[in-house]
Amino acid sequence: MDFPVWVWAVTLVALLGLIVADLLVVGRRPHAVGVKEASLWVAFYVALAAVFGGLLFTFAGSTAGAEFFAGYVTEYSLSVDNLFVFVIIMSRFAVPREHQHRVLYIGILISLVLRAVCIAAGVAVLHAFNWVFYLFGAFLIYTAIKVARDAGDDEPDDEGSGMIGALQKVVPTTDTYDGGKMLTRVDGKPTFTPLLLVVAALGLANVIFALDSMPAIFGLTQDGFIIFTANAFALMGLRQLYFVIGELLDRLIYLTYGLAVILGFIGLKLIVEALHGSHVEEIHVPVPSIGIAASLGFIVLTLAITAVASLARSRGERRGAAPEPVTTGADPE
Numbered sequence: 001m002d003f004p005v006w007v008w009a010v011t012l013v014a015l016l017g018l019i020v021a022d023l024l025v026v027g028r029r030p031h032a033v034g035v036k037e038a039s040l041w042v043a044f045y046v047a048l049a050a051v052f053g054g055l056l057f058t059f060a061g062s063t064a065g066a067e068f069f070a071g072y073v074t075e076y077s078l079s080v081d082n083l084f085v086f087v088i089i090m091s092r093f094a095v096p097r098e099h100q101h102r103v104l105y106i107g108i109l110i111s112l113v114l115r116a117v118c119i120a121a122g123v124a125v126l127h128a129f130n131w132v133f134y135l136f137g138a139f140l141i142y143t144a145i146k147v148a149r150d151a152g153d154d155e156p157d158d159e160g161s162g163m164i165g166a167l168q169k170v171v172p173t174t175d176t177y178d179g180g181k182m183l184t185r186v187d188g189k190p191t192f193t194p195l196l197l198v199v200a201a202l203g204l205a206n207v208i209f210a211l212d213s214m215p216a217i218f219g220l221t222q223d224g225f226i227i228f229t230a231n232a233f234a235l236m237g238l239r240q241l242y243f244v245i246g247e248l249l250d251r252l253i254y255l256t257y258g259l260a261v262i263l264g265f266i267g268l269k270l271i272v273e274a275l276h277g278s279h280v281e282e283i284h285v286p287v288p289s290i291g292i293a294a295s296l297g298f299i300v301l302t303l304a305i306t307a308v309a310s311l312a313r314s315r316g317e318r319r320g321a322a323p324e325p326v327t328t329g330a331d332p333e
Contacts, residue, residue: 003060003225011225015232018048022236023105032097038243045237052229063292067221070296071230074216074266077303078259079238080252085205086242093198099180103195104239107202112235114207116228118214123224133274136215140267148260173197206235219266219273220295251314258306262299269295 049072057065090100125132173192178184182195217227245252269290 003223008225011229018236019109033101033240033243035244038240041240042237042244045233045240049233049237052233056226064223064226066292066296067223068226068230070220070292070299071217071226072233073296073299073303074220074262075230075234076237077262077299078216079234080241080245080255080259083238083242083245086202089198089201089205093194093201095195095198096177099177099195101239101243102180103198103202104242107199108206108235108239110199110203111206112232114203115214115231115235119224119227119231122214122218123222123227126218126222131274133270136218137267137270137274140215140219140263140270144260144262144264144267147256147263150256171196215270216263216266219270220292252307252310253313254306254310258302261302265298265302266295 053065053068053072056068086104089095095103171192173194173196174184174186176193177195178193180195182193182199183190184193185191217230221227272290
């Protein structure tokens with residue numbers, strides 16, 4: 001459905017107010033975000049997304065509500081891959097824990113703006129050219145195969161490292177941090193600190209990962225309002241999720257396979273949508289229809305099976321681990 005301008009305006013103002021409130025409450029002072037604090041914020045953003053989806057169900061209809069939840073769950077789950085790269089970036093630049101929340105905040109905010117531009121362009125292209133569905137579908141299936149093949153890698157690639165290295169050569173930066181400042185003075189000259197490179201790396205990583213997630217959500221809905229809000233809620237909750245599941249990431253050993261299955265499924269759905277748009281029914285070629293309710297159920301079920309299987313195997317490996325020998329310091333007889 002086409003959402004009126006006033007709905008866009010109210011939503012954007014509410015999201016902007018939420019972003020400012022987040023900055024004032026959480027970012028009022030540099031501090032290391034603990035698991036308890038981050039967990040409360042994750043619960044808050046998930047609940048907020050649930051309320052927003054409920055409002056769509058009530059005032060825009062069940063289809064709009066289901067599309068939002070399917071898009072939100074997909075974007076949030078695919079964004080978990082970002083967290084692996086976030087860990088690498090934070091480690092590579094040795095970002096102090098008390099400043100990690102701020103740089104994540106700025107990096108994700110930049111990526112939200114860039115994604116909004118991509119969404120506007122993507123919606124316009126899809127509405128104008130039906131063949132783009134085939135292109136996106138094939139790309140998602142290819143990505144799914146690649147993700148599944150690379151699932152056994154011990155460490156993900158540092159996305160955008162080449163561009164960050166080039167930026168580091170062009171933009172003068174200090175060797176050390178100056179608190180939470182991105183710009184300081186060295187010998188009286190303004191010089192950027194490594195925080196600028198961290199923010200650039202985070203924003204770039206988010207945009208690169210959007211190359212996978214954007215076609216995926218277009219396979220679930222082509223409504224620009226729903227796509228934008230699903231991305232906004234997923235990204236805003238991603239920052240706190242970084243501090244919650246840092247240790248849990250290593251235990252979700254089957255997550256990548258689950259994401260590959262979801263990408264492949266949505267790729268097939270896009271191709272089916274393209275076939276319907278090509279009016280193949282007119283030549284009596286049977287084409288199945290994949291509804292949004294079935295898509296949402298498949299995505300949730302896949303993630304649930306992935307999480308349960310991962311945690312079960314991790315628990316079994318911990319139980320089966322041989323205990324370390326106890327040394328008393330006494331010489332053996």
